[in-house]
Amino acid sequence: MVLASAAPGIFSAGLDILEMYQSTPERCVAFWRALQDAWLNLYGSRLITMAAIEGHSPAGGCLLAMSCDYRVMAEGKFQIGLNETKLGIVAPFWFTDVMLNTIGHRETEKALQLGALYSAQQALSIGLVDKVVPLAEVMPTVEGELKNWLQIPAAARVITKTSMRKAVLDRLRSQKEKDAQFFADFINRDSVQKSLGMYIASLQKKKN
């Protein structure tokens, strides 16, 4: 399975910030449950999963990419990373766990505290992506890599993948409702809503 985007220049802009702003607790819980299930399915997928990152990939977009088995990113101006702290929010523990599994403890600690967004070359240097190529070569490169992975006996690959990811998946599975409730409570704090409001205004201002 290849994750790619139809939006030029954006692999994924992350979670819909407007869903987290001035929403109701019930809607926040439903929103979070949908995200949890999508991620559990992706990270726990038995399929070979590859990200064709042909554009920006902040926050939830970075989570999607990191949750794949292999990442190819376009060189140039695009950025990738978990930038949550810059929005005044905190990357949930399962976002953190996936990043730890991808780039290790020291790089994750720096990346998360700073809310760092990396260029493709920087992402490559810390292991956040596996390959950087010109934009037009992203999809052919993914397809070529996929052929390599498809040559591995499927049962052996799936058992290996499942055992490598089980602890992180089980950690969320065991506390889904608590996590959803925590999200709804956290996101509706006055201080967090204020930060989100300012961030949305800054995105709109950038455009004008």
Ligand SMILES: CC/C=C\C/C=C\CCCC/C=C/C(=O)SCCNC(=O)CCNC(=O)[C@H](O)C(C)(C)COP(=O)(O)OP(=O)(O)OC[C@H]1O[C@@H](n2cnc3c(N)ncnc32)[C@H](O)[C@@H]1OP(=O)(O)O
């Ligand atoms: C301990 C704590 C535990 C538990 C939980 C607590 C906290 C919750 C954590 C939640 C985790 C959050 C994850 C996320 O994914 S948050 C989202 C982060 N995303 C971003 O910061 C990206 C913001 N967008 C951008 O930087 C740019 O838009 C982007 C992607 C670089 C593209 O730039 P450009 O091509 O110039 O396009 P525009 O900026 O003009 O955007 C077009 C249009 O889209 C709107 N938009 C962009 N991103 C989002 C988004 N994520 N959600 C909603 N809307 C978005 C933008 O405002 C423009 O709208 P307009 O109406 O003006 O056309």
